[in-house]
Amino acid sequence: MQTAYITHPSYLLHDMGSWHPESPARLRAIDDRLHAAHLFDHLIHLEATRVQRSQLLRVHDAAYIDFVEAASPSEGLRELDPDTSMNPHTLEAAWHAAGGAVMAVDRVLRGEVTNAFVACRPPGHHATRNQAMGFCLFNNVAVAAAHALEEHGLERVAIVDFDVHHGNGTEDIFRDEPRLMLCSTFQHPYYPFRGADTVSDHIVNVPLPAGTTGTAYREAFTNLILPRLEAFRPQMLFFSAGFDGHREDDMAQFGLVEADYAWITGQVMDVAARHAGGRIVSVLEGGYDLSSLGRSVAAHIKTLAAL
Ligand SMILES: [Zn+2]
Numbered sequence: 001m002q003t004a005y006i007t008h009p010s011y012l013l014h015d016m017g018s019w020h021p022e023s024p025a026r027l028r029a030i031d032d033r034l035h036a037a038h039l040f041d042h043l044i045h046l047e048a049t050r051v052q053r054s055q056l057l058r059v060h061d062a063a064y065i066d067f068v069e070a071a072s073p074s075e076g077l078r079e080l081d082p083d084t085s086m087n088p089h090t091l092e093a094a095w096h097a098a099g100g101a102v103m104a105v106d107r108v109l110r111g112e113v114t115n116a117f118v119a120c121r122p123p124g125h126h127a128t129r130n131q132a133m134g135f136c137l138f139n140n141v142a143v144a145a146a147h148a149l150e151e152h153g154l155e156r157v158a159i160v161d162f163d164v165h166h167g168n169g170t171e172d173i174f175r176d177e178p179r180l181m182l183c184s185t186f187q188h189p190y191y192p193f194r195g196a197d198t199v200s201d202h203i204v205n206v207p208l209p210a211g212t213t214g215t216a217y218r219e220a221f222t223n224l225i226l227p228r229l230e231a232f233r234p235q236m237l238f239f240s241a242g243f244d245g246h247r248e249d250d251m252a253q254f255g256l257v258e259a260d261y262a263w264i265t266g267q268v269m270d271v272a273a274r275h276a277g278g279r280i281v282s283v284l285e286g287g288y289d290l291s292s293l294g295r296s297v298a299a300h301i302k303t304l305a306a307l
Pocket of ligand 1 (some may be wrong): 163164165242244267285286
């Protein structure tokens with residue numbers, strides 16, 4: 001079993017200001033922890049390629065892509081949303097974040113690796129078809145899942161979004177796409193204040209209260225998500241991998257720890273083994289406390305790589 005680890009130098013150059021929690025230091029913390037945990041040398045390291053416009057167009061409106069590209073500043077910051085801005089390197093990073101997720105799909109579906117982790121920024125799951133929000137510009141995991149459906153002809157793919165925030169952008173994009181199942185656990189009520197009332201046969205939203213611990217989380221995941229995934233029989237699985245539900249991360253109020261992220265990973269790997277030949281692409285979303293982010297990603301990757 002081999003796991004690809006996909007990065008790009010531009011991911012470190014996107015910077016929304018020293019006060020902003022979605023910072024380049026997040027990726028340095030992950031890199032540092034993968035070295036400390038002796039995981040780094042066991043991974044297949046790949047540099048992301050740039051996404052193609054035709055790949056973005058599967059999930060974003062042309063006018064929105066044009067808007068983001070035109071907004072790219074030559075100096076300073078350009079605000080797209082109160083939480084989300086662009087510096088002169090952001091567009092390059094956003095293109096390569098989506099491109100890295102597409103590359104992961106291609107490598108996994110060609111059988112070159114069993115699974116892949118894309119250590120990208122900016123994150124993506126709040127980006128809707130036509131709106132940047134919540135630190136997100138292009139919806140990386142949505143671009144990747146659409147690529148698996150349209151380019152590779154898969155008939156059923158599933159996204160498991162365990163970020164503490166609801167994956168509203170992903171839901172917006174795939175609302176009318178029954179070939180895709182989205183399973184999202186999230187703190188409720190909390191940003192982005194969506195998802196709790198969704199009625200859909202292929203969108204499985206699991207709102208959970210502030211203070212949810214690993215025990216309660218696992219029970220909800222076991223009862224509400226795993227049976228739906230099993231019945232859907234996805235041919236490939238994706239993670240919207242956000243680690244901001246860690247108990248040390250004060251972005252939100254979940255009580256998850258590294259062992260919980262390893263458990264989620266293992267449960268979804270079991271589904272993938274039964275239905276999808278083990279194929280998983282995991283795309284980084286949130287996680288803002290640097291130490292727990294590094295440890296949690298290490299636990300996630302250690303499980304993915306069976307190390
Ligand atoms: Zn989040």
